[in-house]
Amino acid sequence: xxxxxxxxxxxxxxxxxxxxxxxxxxxxxxxxxxxxxxxxxxxxxxxxxxxxxxxxxxxxxxxxxxxxxxxxxxxxxxxxxxxxxxxxxxxxxxxxxxxxxxxxxxxxxxxxxxxxxxxxxxxxxxxxxxxxxxxxxxxxxxxxxxxxxxxxxxxxxxxxxxxxxxxxxxxxxxxxxxxxxxxxxxxxxxxxxxxxxxxxxxxxxxxxxxxxxxxxxxxxxxxxxxxxxxxxxxxxxxxxxxxxx
Amino acid sequence: xxxxxxxxxxxxxxxxxxxxxxxxxxxxxxxxxxxxxxxxxxxxxxxxxxxxxxxxxxxxxxxxxxxxxxxxxxxxxxxxxxxxxxxxxxxxxxxxxxxxxxxxxxxxxxxxxxxxxxxxxxxxxxxxxxxxxxxxxxxxxxxxxxxxxxxxxxxxxxxxxxxxxxxxxxxxxxxxxxxxxxxxxxxxxxxxxxxxxxxxxxxxxxxxxxxxxxxxxxxxxxx
Numbered sequence: 001x002x003x004x005x006x007x008x009x010x011x012x013x014x015x016x017x018x019x020x021x022x023x024x025x026x027x028x029x030x031x032x033x034x035x036x037x038x039x040x041x042x043x044x045x046x047x048x049x050x051x052x053x054x055x056x057x058x059x060x061x062x063x064x065x066x067x068x069x070x071x072x073x074x075x076x077x078x079x080x081x082x083x084x085x086x087x088x089x090x091x092x093x094x095x096x097x098x099x100x101x102x103x104x105x106x107x108x109x110x111x112x113x114x115x116x117x118x119x120x121x122x123x124x125x126x127x128x129x130x131x132x133x134x135x136x137x138x139x140x141x142x143x144x145x146x147x148x149x150x151x152x153x154x155x156x157x158x159x160x161x162x163x164x165x166x167x168x169x170x171x172x173x174x175x176x177x178x179x180x181x182x183x184x185x186x187x188x189x190x191x192x193x194x195x196x197x198x199x200x201x202x203x204x205x206x207x208x209x210x211x212x213x214x215x216x217x218x219x220x221x222x223x224x225x226x227x228x229x230x231x232x233x234x235x236x237x238x239x240x241x242x243x244x245x
Numbered sequence: 246x247x248x249x250x251x252x253x254x255x256x257x258x259x260x261x262x263x264x265x266x267x268x269x270x271x272x273x274x275x276x277x278x279x280x281x282x283x284x285x286x287x288x289x290x291x292x293x294x295x296x297x298x299x300x301x302x303x304x305x306x307x308x309x310x311x312x313x314x315x316x317x318x319x320x321x322x323x324x325x326x327x328x329x330x331x332x333x334x335x336x337x338x339x340x341x342x343x344x345x346x347x348x349x350x351x352x353x354x355x356x357x358x359x360x361x362x363x364x365x366x367x368x369x370x371x372x373x374x375x376x377x378x379x380x381x382x383x384x385x386x387x388x389x390x391x392x393x394x395x396x397x398x399x400x401x402x403x404x405x406x407x408x409x410x411x412x413x414x415x416x417x418x419x420x421x422x423x424x425x426x427x428x429x430x431x432x433x434x435x436x437x438x439x440x441x442x443x444x445x446x447x448x449x450x451x452x453x454x455x456x457x458x459x460x461x462x463x464x465x466x467x468x
Contacts, residue, residue, distance in 0.1 A: 078413040
């Protein structure tokens with residue numbers, strides 16, 4: 001009874017329009033999570049390839065990798081989604097394969113470019129003495145890369161990879177333009193049906209905030225476990241506040 | 246040109262779309278420059294608020310930064326364009342709404358850049374300012390800010406590029422920018438690859454030179 005009374009007090013906010021479309025929001029939540037997960041996982045694999053390609057000394061590997069990264073980092077994701085959904089896939093297959101395929105391919109290709117740069121930066125930030133030491137022990141380049149360089153580099157990549165996951169999660173909202181039924185789509189439908197904009201969009205923002213918050217917590221946990229970087233930021237902020245800066 | 250088009254028919258739409266895209270480019274650039282400039286002002290205040298002593302200022306700026314950084318910009322845009330006029334009972338035209346959206350979004354990211362820049366300054370600088378009798382504000386303005394600003398330039402440039410790409414989302418509220426023009430052309434010509442590819446090239450024409458300039462600047466500033 002009490003909860004109903006409280007809801008009535010806030011009756012200028014219409015909770016019922018969210019409730020009526022709860023299934024759409026739930027579906028949107030699943031679609032957003034699935035798109036992000038697929039795009040991110042495939043993006044990491046593809047990104048590793050392009051990251052290694054960008055460090056290659058062979059020109060025919062280096063330049064395609066560089067062009068790929070420059071194109072996908074230099075153009076808006078929206079353009080990429082439209083290109084893939086309306087031009088690339090219909091050309092290749094003769095018909096559309098639905099929003100999920102185009103959406104996850106676009107997110108995958110986009111995140112791969114950013115992740116490639118993360119990999120490159122992570123590997124190049126290692127002291128080159130590590131590679132030289134491994135090579136002087138007689139390891140071939142590939143083995144040294146796999147057993148010496150990559151394990152160390154991965155730990156440095158954990159924080160930026162976490163940032164990329166959150167960025168991708170938010171970027172996945174763009175697939176609404178190809179009518180993917182994600183969270184934002186649910187909000188748009190609700191807004192269109194009731195011609196009320198506050199509740200649906202605020203609720204969509206809330207759902208995204210919850211998702212990013214969960215991601216942040218998971219990333220913080222992973223970072224604590226695996227990252228080598230000491231994390232003085234909190235302590236430093238505390239110090240600065242104490243000293244009145 | 247006609248002979249060239251006859252030999253390479255796919256060039257036809259690529260060339261025909263250019264005037265439309267130039268028209269769209271105008272709005273893209275206006276919104277980006279205005280939005281990032283206002284966003285810098287917002288971000289400077291919010292960033293300094295994030296390292297403020299005052300709990301209230303700290304809380305306000307933290308809530309602002311966390312909310313904006315935690316939600317997709319498309320949600321923010323739709324919210325500002327559709328929901329905000331509802332509440333404030335005003336008429337927002339599309340361009341103003343776009344500039345506000347970019348400013349508010351970039352402001353939150355710039356706040357973190359400002360905070361990072363200021364926090365990266367050695368604490369001895371604060372102490373030195375303190376010990377020669379400067380007030381906190383004087384230390385901040387005369388000693389910390391000039392040094393921190395140099396370090397902020399590369400990430401600020403990155404934010405400019407990100408905001409430029411974010412303006413593509415304003416096609417969702419029918420602002421006549423690059424993507425909207427590209428979309429309109431595809432609808433009229435029923436060719437999809439060429440117009441969108443040209444839209445991509447138009448963005449690259451700004452982002453790649455900007456990032457090259459940024460890299461040079463970074464080297465020159467030696468940060």
